[in-house]
Amino acid sequence: MLNRRLLKNLDFTLIITVISIIITSLIIIGSATHINTPGEDRYWYVQRQGLFAIANFLIIFVMLHFDYKSLSRYANILYFINLVMLLAVMFVGQSALGAQRWIQIGPISLQPSEFSKLIMIIALANILDKRTGKLNTIKDVIPIFVYVGIPFLLVMKQPDLGTALVFIAILFGMIYVAGINTRLLMMIFGAGIAFMPIFWHFLKDYQKMRLTVFINPNVDPLGSGYHIIQSKIAIGSGMLLGKGLFEGTQSQLNFLPENHTDFIFAVVGEELGFIGATIILLLYFIMLYRGVKIAGVARDNFGTLLATGISSMLTFHVLVNVGMNAGIMPVTGIPLPFMSYGVSSLTTNLVSIGILLNIYMRRQKILF
Template sequence: MFNNSRFLRRIDLPLIIAVAILILIGIVIIGSATHVNTPGNERYWYVQRQSIFALIGAALVFIMMKFDYRMLQPLGNKLYIFNAILLLAVDIAGHSALGAQRWIQIGPISFQPSEFSKLIMIISLAALLENRVGKLNTFKDLLPVALYLIVPFCLVVTQPDLGTALVFLAIFFGMIFAAGVNMRLIAILFGFGLSLLPIFWHFLKDYQKMRIMVFINPNIDPLGSGYHIIQSKIAIGSGLLFGKGLFQGTQSQLNFLPENHTDFIFAVIGEETGFIGTAIVLLIFLFLLWRGMRIAREASDNFGILLAVGVNSMLAFHVLVNVGMTIGIMPVTGIPLPFISYGVSSLITNILSMGLLLNIYNNRQQLIF
């Protein structure tokens, strides 16, 4: 049995509470967004499913606390190969929805491997970079790490899932920064990437091109690709300071706002809880990022630092892009809002990433609170 006082000092209780609050907010908002448009006895089907998998995720985190995260380091390459096989299986045997082939069906359960691949890539990259910390000074040093990213990146792009591919890049740059990469290399890479944008444009699918065009001017296709952004901004703006009240949002309840329980759930929060509600949600995310950076700073080894920075990079990019696209300052990419958007694969991945942070915190060198 654990000594209660010692056990509580070895877990990051504020982080657990913050994540629990976000999940509860998500469940309530999912209920608001879906209960009107879901028939009969399945009125709260999304709420029930999200709640069940939140509990499953919590149980998995408890299991994760039983081992030392450093046990994952020797498994980096094996996990990388498993990840590549899983993503390849989507291209071969996956099923399509919303114009993309991203899901694998096993019996009644459908899951999205690209969501889990984010956490797997964090672990694999951390294992690869652990012995390269402070040694990424030339392109020759950086090339093996970049090549390591290319295979899963390309497999995800072909699904097509450009949003997840961009998350991979955010994780990559966050982790090589933590590994002490020469910043001159980063500047050159960004410059090179910008120079390739005109070429990259020709490889985008028509709907992806249209998303970028409506990001610049939503009114270019107000009843098509621009519809989501226009309705989202209307919803958020109509919430004013205090919102219209839970379950009272007209844009969401009357089904004007598409994907209101997944990609555009932040717009529902804005409409129903106003500026105050959205500010609270964003402050909780900011708190999570602060805790994540503190855990990285207190980690006992480079592997732990890299893992924590990778998780933080993933979380920060998700929040930035999801919130940004709902208010019209980012293109629509289909990236969910962590812990709040409906989605079993996304929820479990994010909960497991928090479990990884808790494990690093539990095994840090000093007990600091």
């Protein structure tokens, strides 16, 4: 059994916030899918998402029994497993929507690139823990970039530009907290910006079109620009109070594509309006604030780096997905944490929250 003193140190604000987002998610997923779900079970997606949410909370409870510091001992093994999973996708993975990202295990489709984000955070935290305050030259950071670059390239090969960009957000968030020389960091940013015109030639045609329609969706209004146009219509039509649950025309009449996954925030905007969307964003702000707070009070450098990586990942997801739905960010296929339907994404995010809770719970040395 868990020490009662440890349980008292749980971050109940974070727990309540995440549960609130998940409950809202189940309601919105039900609204988005109940008409178009094949078969007799109209709430199949809701039941599946809810079941995996409960299962993952049980996993979190088990995780709390173990000190997060033990993750450092398995970091190299996890990194190797990560590479094996990403390579497996290339050879036995299944394709959907123009990308080969999924592995089918019985009735469950798993997306290894989702799990790779958390594994990368753990592995990178282990590496940086030994190099904090020692990232002063290009020579110091090259091994770090190569370490992240290998899984980054494997994810790009799928192709999954969205997850690859998440890797970059995690990397820069963690090396900043690890004390990288500020001037060196600015030089790396500058080099990245200078490399963008060259990077353009490595993108797939559909990825180039997504960036093009971000600037002008009317370039391809019935193709690549269709998602953005319909999402903006849905959010705008919700106005202040929204049309009401199960009453959104863009979602219910199937005008809005991927309304239960990538574009679920547009459903929130249409059915719950500006006020409902603002409440959801406030919940995300609380969640991200708690993540940053936990990074600041962690008992050791490894815990700080873990919390920083998780907070960087979740922040990037929220900013890009909400921006994508509002038409101010390119469409990248990045899900909204705890809101978008998806077993792999939900599992990764909830396990990440479990690690945050573990770090906060052990922020002080407690005798067992």
